[in-house]
Amino acid sequence: MEEVLLARIQFASTTLFHFIFVPLSIGLALIIAIMQTMYLVKKDDIYLKMTKFWSVFFLINFAIGVVTGIIQEFQFGMNWSAYSRFVGDIFGAPLAVEALLAFFLESTFIGIWIFGWGKIPKWLHLASIWLVSFGTIMSAFWILAANSFMQNPEGYVLQNGRAEMNDIMAVLMNEKLWVAFPHTIFGSFATGAFFVIGVSAWYLIKKRKVEFFKKSLAISLVIGMLSGLGIAFTGHSQAQYLMHAQPMKMAAAEGLWEDSGDPAAWTLIANIDVENRDTTGRIDIPFMLSYLTYSEFKGKVEGMNVLEKKMIDKYGEGDYLPPVKTTFWSFRIMVVTGGTLLGLGALGLFLMWRKKIMQSVWFLRLLIVGIFLPFIGNSFGWIMSEMGRQPWVVNGLMKTADGISPNVSAGQILFSLISFSTIYTILGIIMVVLFVKYIQRGPEEQRPAEVSITDPFETGGGEHAVK
Amino acid sequence: MPLSDFWFILIAVLFIGFIFLEGFDFGVGMSTKFLARNDLEKRVVINTIGPVWDANEVWLITAGGAMFAAFPHWYATVFSGYYLPFVVLLLAFIIRGVAFEFRNKVDSVAWVKTWDWAIFFGSLLPPFIFGVFFTSLIQGLPIDADMNMYAGFTDFVNIYTLIGGITFVLLSYLHGLLFIGLKTVGSLRERANRAARKVYGLTGVFIVLFIGLTYLDTDAFVDKSALLIPMYGVAILLYVLLFFFLRNKREGLSFTMTGLIFMIITASFFITLFPNVMISTMDPAFNMSIAEAASGDYSLKIMTIVACTMVPIVLAYTIWSYYVFRKRLTGDKEHLEY
Numbered sequence: 001m002e003e004v005l006l007a008r009i010q011f012a013s014t015t016l017f018h019f020i021f022v023p024l025s026i027g028l029a030l031i032i033a034i035m036q037t038m039y040l041v042k043k044d045d046i047y048l049k050m051t052k053f054w055s056v057f058f059l060i061n062f063a064i065g066v067v068t069g070i071i072q073e074f075q076f077g078m079n080w081s082a083y084s085r086f087v088g089d090i091f092g093a094p095l096a097v098e099a100l101l102a103f104f105l106e107s108t109f110i111g112i113w114i115f116g117w118g119k120i121p122k123w124l125h126l127a128s129i130w131l132v133s134f135g136t137i138m139s140a141f142w143i144l145a146a147n148s149f150m151q152n153p154e155g156y157v158l159q160n161g162r163a164e165m166n167d168i169m170a171v172l173m174n175e176k177l178w179v180a181f182p183h184t185i186f187g188s189f190a191t192g193a194f195f196v197i198g199v200s201a202w203y204l205i206k207k208r209k210v211e212f213f214k215k216s217l218a219i220s221l222v223i224g225m226l227s228g229l230g231i232a233f234t235g236h237s238q239a240q241y242l243m244h245a246q247p248m249k250m251a252a253a254e255g256l257w258e259d260s261g262d263p264a265a266w267t268l269i270a271n272i273d274v275e276n277r278d279t280t281g282r283i284d285i286p287f288m289l290s291y292l293t294y295s296e297f298k299g300k301v302e303g304m305n306v307l308e309k310k311m312i313d314k315y316g317e318g319d320y321l322p323p324v325k326t327t328f329w330s331f332r333i334m335v336v337t338g339g340t341l342l343g344l345g346a347l348g349l350f351l352m353w354r355k356k357i358m359q360s361v362w363f364l365r366l367l368i369v370g371i372f373l374p375f376i377g378n379s380f381g382w383i384m385s386e387m388g389r390q391p392w393v394v395n396g397l398m399k400t401a402d403g404i405s406p407n408v409s410a411g412q413i414l415f416s417l418i419s420f421s422t423i424y425t426i427l428g429i430i431m432v433v434l435f436v437k438y439i440q441r442g443p444e445e446q447r448p449a450e451v452s453i454t455d456p457f458e459t460g461g462g463e464h465a466v467k
Numbered sequence: 468m469p470l471s472d473f474w475f476i477l478i479a480v481l482f483i484g485f486i487f488l489e490g491f492d493f494g495v496g497m498s499t500k501f502l503a504r505n506d507l508e509k510r511v512v513i514n515t516i517g518p519v520w521d522a523n524e525v526w527l528i529t530a531g532g533a534m535f536a537a538f539p540h541w542y543a544t545v546f547s548g549y550y551l552p553f554v555v556l557l558l559a560f561i562i563r564g565v566a567f568e569f570r571n572k573v574d575s576v577a578w579v580k581t582w583d584w585a586i587f588f589g590s591l592l593p594p595f596i597f598g599v600f601f602t603s604l605i606q607g608l609p610i611d612a613d614m615n616m617y618a619g620f621t622d623f624v625n626i627y628t629l630i631g632g633i634t635f636v637l638l639s640y641l642h643g644l645l646f647i648g649l650k651t652v653g654s655l656r657e658r659a660n661r662a663a664r665k666v667y668g669l670t671g672v673f674i675v676l677f678i679g680l681t682y683l684d685t686d687a688f689v690d691k692s693a694l695l696i697p698m699y700g701v702a703i704l705l706y707v708l709l710f711f712f713l714r715n716k717r718e719g720l721s722f723t724m725t726g727l728i729f730m731i732i733t734a735s736f737f738i739t740l741f742p743n744v745m746i747s748t749m750d751p752a753f754n755m756s757i758a759e760a761a762s763g764d765y766s767l768k769i770m771t772i773v774a775c776t777m778v779p780i781v782l783a784y785t786i787w788s789y790y791v792f793r794k795r796l797t798g799d800k801e802h803l804e805y
Contacts, residue, residue, distance in 0.1 A: 059568060060568060060569075060572070063564060063565050063567070063568035063569075064565060066521060066564055067560060067561040067564035067565055068561070070524075070528065070557060070560050070561070071557050071561075073528055073531050073532060073535075074531065074546060074553055074557060075546075076535065076542075076546075077531075077535065077542045077543050077545065077546025077547055078546045078547055078550055078553060078554075079547070081543035081544070081546065081547035081615070082543070084535065084539055084542055084543040084546075085539050085540055085543045085614075086539075087539070088535050088536060088538075088539020088540075088542060088543070088762060089536075089539060089762040089763050089766045090766065091535075092532065092534075092535030092536030092537075092539060092542065092762070093536040093762075093766055093769065093770055095532040095535055095536065096529065096532035096533045096535065096536035096537070096770060096773075097532075097536075097770070097773050098532065099525060099528050099529035099531075099532040099533075100529060100532075100773060100774065100777040100778070100781065101773075101777060103525045103528055103529065104522060104525050104529070104781045104784075104785070105781075105784075107521040107522040107524070107525050108522040108781075108784055108785060108788050109784075109788075110521065111517070111518035111519055111521060111522060111788060112518060112788050112791060114517070114518065114804050115514075115517055115518040115792060115804050116518075116791060119791060119792070120791055159763075160763070162539070164762070164763040164765065164766060165762075165763065165765055165766040165769065166763075166765055168769045405543075405547035405550075405615075406613075406615055407547055407548065407550075407615040407616060407617050408547050408550050412550050412551060415551070415554065416550070416551075416554040419554060419558055420554075420557075420558075423558060423561055423562070427561075427565060430565075430569065434569070434572055434573075437572075437573070
């Protein structure tokens with residue numbers, strides 16, 4: 001069915017694109033809130049300048065995040081109406097709550113924050129950005145509550161031909177939610193932090209505005225390093241969760257056709273042959289998979305062949321294998337980027353502590369490359385999570401192919417897919433161009449004499465405003 | 468009252484709030500092309516809605532989320548059924564939203580012009596599509612026994628829906644002009660009020676056409692006339708009052724009038740639908756009732772608790788945000804963030 005394929009491509013591409021902006025917004029909101037807090041506490045203007053400089057990127061990014069987010073809410077119903085009918089009762093509820101609890105909060109207080117400089121008391125203005133930050137995090141919580149139902153359905157009863165909620169606490173205490181939420185949030189903090197880290201490193205290499213960017217670097221390195229640790233720990237809990245709740249995803253992520261040995265080794269790279277159901281040329285790290293899944297150096301992991309048989313017994317004939325290669329490689333890319341971030345953060349803090357960061361130009365260069373790592377890690381993390389769930393849209397309850405809108409034709413989906421891709425490509429290019437422009441311009445261009453009363457966005461078009 | 472009825476009303480309230488609030492945002496967006504004479508004026512016009520447009524849009528997002536949660540079948544039928552109009556709607560929302568942020572980020576005339584057009588079309592298309600959406604909804608749509616809607620071009624686009632779309636565009640434009648009149652000073656303020664007086668007559672023609680065709684083209688008056696006749700009567704009365712308020716330069720009252728008319732018209736769609744959420748043209752038996760479309764009681768109960776707790780809080784800080792930005796914009800560049 002080409003409708004299913006097209007709808008999946010559209011959902012995947014629009015969601016991945018949206019998730020470029022979401023984590024950066026979550027991370028930058030926190031960092032900006034911290035910087036503005038330091039300004040109020042230390043009463044040093046440099047923190048005000050930092051708040052304003054970094055907020056330029058935050059706001060451009062936030063705007064694209066908002067508009068690409070609207071599509072997300074619409075396209076469940078547009079492309080996946082059968083799915084929406086089946087799960088609306090339990091899956092729609094967190095989305096509605098997300099809007100009430102998070103979207104109103106974010107959008108109202110970001111308006112107050114952008115336009116409220118000098119109009120409201122300073123502490124209230126500071127509170128606004130903290131509320132924005134809180135809103136972005138709440139938003140992640142509720143959307144992940146919805147996603148967790150797809151991965152690990154809990155708190156429902158099957159009646160009236162659909163999954164109806166019968167236990168809100170089970171929905172909110174879903175184990176998947178409590179491993180995915182912190183993992184996503186730490187990943188988001190790291191995304192914001194490594195953006196600030198990378199841009200600061202670029203300035204430090206050029207020896208421009210050293211004090212400004214050293215301070216920015218220090219703040220963001222601490223956040224980056226802590227987030228890196230958080231990502232690692234919560235990643236570990238994700239693996240433990242997967243082992244008992246979605247073993248097929250875990251087996252696919254390891255390319256394990258037969259059960260693993262005991263203790264199980266973690267495969268660094270391997271050659272996966274899906275047709276012959278064979279994985280060759282493994283380079284293994286002994287004990288590590290056992291540790292990852294059970295927190296001890298023993299225990300085996302079931303392979304896909306066994307799991308598939310179990311699923312056929314349970315659900316009847318069918319293809320229950322997720323795309324193995326994609327799941328396998330996404331997992332590796334995610335783990336490697338996460339580990340690298342942690343290393344960069346730790347080494348960066350060490351060099352700062354030893355006051356050697358300015359001389360370590362090679363390392364600062366690495367930090368610039370580090371800007372891209374969280375984005376790669378975030379994307380492949382989601383690819384692993386959602387591709388590894390296939391062929392199910394709701395694990396064990398509904399298959400992806402059955403969730404499609406029966407009344408939307410392939411031609412219509414193609415039209416929307418092309419439209420969205422085109423406009424997203426343009427937005428992506430604009431974002432990069434604007435980011436580069438504002439990075440190059442730097443904080444010094446903000447007319448320092450006026451900086452306490454004006455806003456950085458002024459510089460864009462203000463000068464030629466009156467002709 | 469069953470909880471499903473309560474949620475139907477709540478969703479209606481969210482849509483009515485959305486139309487009232489985004490209505491003036493759309494009008495303001497359209498005005499950047501017609502009303503503002505230079506770049507500074509354009510920026511002042513855009514900045515009148517700067518702090519609030521994003522939160523105003525959330526009323527729609529919340530309405531959509533509430534439909535998904537409280538009426539999964541309604542959400543699924545509407546959003547898949549209106550596939551192409553909604554694609555256009557989403558594109559309009561996207562270009563308008565980023566345009567506000569991007570517009571003054573690059574020092575180039577071509578750049579600024581591009582985003583001005585984005586703001587214009589991004590503000591023109593949504594009220595038109597919502598007008599078409601609501602009118603076609605009460606006109607009825609080809610919905611089959613499985614609740615799937617297979618609408619053709621003429622189900623969306625016919626005389627009645629076009630009138631509905633144009634009425635929404637004109638009301639938004641008028642509402643937006645009056646908002647600018649409230650939020651600016653000097654010649655811009657005067658021109659906004661003058662433009663409002665100019666578009667007043669045409670808007671009235673379309674409101675009357677809309678009410679007339681609602682009578683002829685839909686079943687609205689068959690069993691709802693007891694409610695609709697007084698409502699439309701009040702709308703027309705407010706429209707007449709608006710004439711005097713406009714002439715006497717009572718800006719606040721004028722703005723209130725367009726807002727109320729807009730809200731009454733939007734409310735009339737939901738009243739017409741009740742107790743259904745969708746009307747099928749294939750067979751009245753395929754009409755989708757509130758009860759059929761609704762989620763289970765447990766889910767509705769949980770959401771009712773959340774809504775009753777959160778809505779007052781949301782309303783409180785929304786009102787506070789309008790209070791913070793209550794002052795008129797003077798065109799002093801220091802305060803123009805967009």
